[in-house]
Amino acid sequence: MVTYFLLNRCNEFSRDIKTHDNVDVSAMTADLLSYCPDVKEREKMWKEFVKRKNDETTEGKSSSERELNASILTKGDFWAYICGVLEFTESSYGGF
Amino acid sequence: MAFIFNTENVRDMTEEQKEQIIAAGVPLSLYDKGLMELGPKNKSALRKFANICTAISLNDLPIPPSQFIEFVTNRTTGKSKQDFTAIVDAKKGQGKSWSSAYMAGRYAMQIAYKFGANPRDYFTLENCALLEDTEGITKILDEADKQQAIIIDDAGTAIGSRDFAQEKNKNFNKILATCRTKRWFVILNVPISSHIDVQVRELIDANIHIYKSFHEGGFNLLKINSSESLFKFGKKKVIEKRFSFLGKKFDFWCAFSPDTLDPFKGFTEKYDKQRDEAANRIISDITVKEKDRGNPMTKQEKKRKEAVQKHGKTIQVMFERGDSARKMTAATGLTDHMINIVKAEMGLKDD
Numbered sequence: 001m002v003t004y005f006l007l008n009r010c011n012e013f014s015r016d017i018k019t020h021d022n023v024d025v026s027a028m029t030a031d032l033l034s035y036c037p038d039v040k041e042r043e044k045m046w047k048e049f050v051k052r053k054n055d056e057t058t059e060g061k062s063s064s065e066r067e068l069n070a071s072i073l074t075k076g077d078f079w080a081y082i083c084g085v086l087e088f089t090e091s092s093y094g095g096f
Numbered sequence: 097m098a099f100i101f102n103t104e105n106v107r108d109m110t111e112e113q114k115e116q117i118i119a120a121g122v123p124l125s126l127y128d129k130g131l132m133e134l135g136p137k138n139k140s141a142l143r144k145f146a147n148i149c150t151a152i153s154l155n156d157l158p159i160p161p162s163q164f165i166e167f168v169t170n171r172t173t174g175k176s177k178q179d180f181t182a183i184v185d186a187k188k189g190q191g192k193s194w195s196s197a198y199m200a201g202r203y204a205m206q207i208a209y210k211f212g213a214n215p216r217d218y219f220t221l222e223n224c225a226l227l228e229d230t231e232g233i234t235k236i237l238d239e240a241d242k243q244q245a246i247i248i249d250d251a252g253t254a255i256g257s258r259d260f261a262q263e264k265n266k267n268f269n270k271i272l273a274t275c276r277t278k279r280w281f282v283i284l285n286v287p288i289s290s291h292i293d294v295q296v297r298e299l300i301d302a303n304i305h306i307y308k309s310f311h312e313g314g315f316n317l318l319k320i321n322s323s324e325s326l327f328k329f330g331k332k333k334v335i336e337k338r339f340s341f342l343g344k345k346f347d348f349w350c351a352f353s354p355d356t357l358d359p360f361k362g363f364t365e366k367y368d369k370q371r372d373e374a375a376n377r378i379i380s381d382i383t384v385k386e387k388d389r390g391n392p393m394t395k396q397e398k399k400r401k402e403a404v405q406k407h408g409k410t411i412q413v414m415f416e417r418g419d420s421a422r423k424m425t426a427a428t429g430l431t432d433h434m435i436n437i438v439k440a441e442m443g444l445k446d447d
Binding site for chain 1: 138163
């Protein structure tokens with residue numbers, strides 16, 4: 001149930017960000033991250049978002065474009081976190 | 097013959113060894129802690145691991161440290177007086193005996209490294225019960241010193257689940273349940289673990305399955321699970337869990353041939369020879385038993401046969417000497433009636 005909800009939330013986020021021109025991307029990202037159950041992980045992802053958004057070394061990109069890219073990448077981080085927690089992509093190890 | 101590393105002596109790895117490992121395409125990080133990262137848990141993980149094991153085997157690279165063997169060693173030498181028992185199961189010919197011998201050999205080497213002793217003090221061919229019955233196994237256990245590695249090959253012969261209520265199984269269970277202070281590493285081999293007594297199965301610490309055999313590459317891939325008991329609503333359930341070391345759950349384990357271990361060079365040849373002899377012995381024993389089963393003898397017949405075998409010659413000599421029946425009774429302890437029967441069986445007739 002929780003998995004379905006989170007998947008749905010990520011899907012809605014992608015749809016809204018693509019179809020709406022005048023959206024507050026930062027607010028949408030904050031809204032998405034608010035569903036992260038791990039507080040430390042949430043803060044870490046938010047810091048990373050802010051860092052990416054303010055990264056002026058990215059040439060030829062306007063501030064709004066940077067914000068959008070940062071937001072999409074943060075969604076990727078969130079998704080990777082969910083996959084890790086729910087063991088969607090469990091790593092394998094071998095020993096001798 | 098490959099050099100064997102553990103998590104301590106791996107720090108002394110020479111530059112030459114490092115170059116050899118890198119040249120063979122084996123990641124050097126594997127040697128730090130004996131942990132091989134295989135990426136996502138899917139079929140290619142197995143293939144990746146098999147490729148690394150093949151590279152180690154074919155290039156005679158040093159064997160990486162083993163978290164599992166060090167765990168067992170720490171357990172049998174630790175403060176809390178514990179031992180370690182494992183069942184290795186696989187179909188016939190998949191290499192369970194060799195894998196067991198490799199684990200026992202590595203265990204002996206690790207324990208010898210710890211105490212500065214000879215690995216052969218902790219594991220030899222004499223510690224292997226090959227197709228032995230319960231008496232043979234208990235004899236080996238009786239003679240084994242502390243912290244030994246012991247292999248009971250084809251344990252179904254001695255402690256089969258079909259003989260569950262027999263005295264021999266009960267005695268073996270008693271030994272296994274109380275031998276903790278001996279600090280042994282006991283490995284029981286069996287084609288399917290359900291073939292051995294349920295009480296033995298419940299007492300073990302680990303289930304080892306031969307997942308895939310790579311005879312040509314000189315190794316087997318194993319799955320090693322800890323065996324744990326859960327109590328829920330007054331009922332007991334035995335579950336298997338993957339062993340975790342360094343916070344990682346290990347999916348596969350590699351067991352090379354015991355011949356790769358320096359102190360146990362030529363082990364497999366001797367082992368196979370001894371096992372062949374044991375197999376021949378067990379086949380002829382069963383043949384005799386089957387023959388007896390086909391021609392059942394009554395108790396009386398058995399008694400007569402025994403009397404003839406045991407006292408036949410004595411009675412014949414005394415008869416020819418002309419001794420009385422009373423003397424024969426005194427010499428043999430048989431009754432008059434039985435002496436007459438023995439005489440008749442041997443064709444000795446009074447004039």
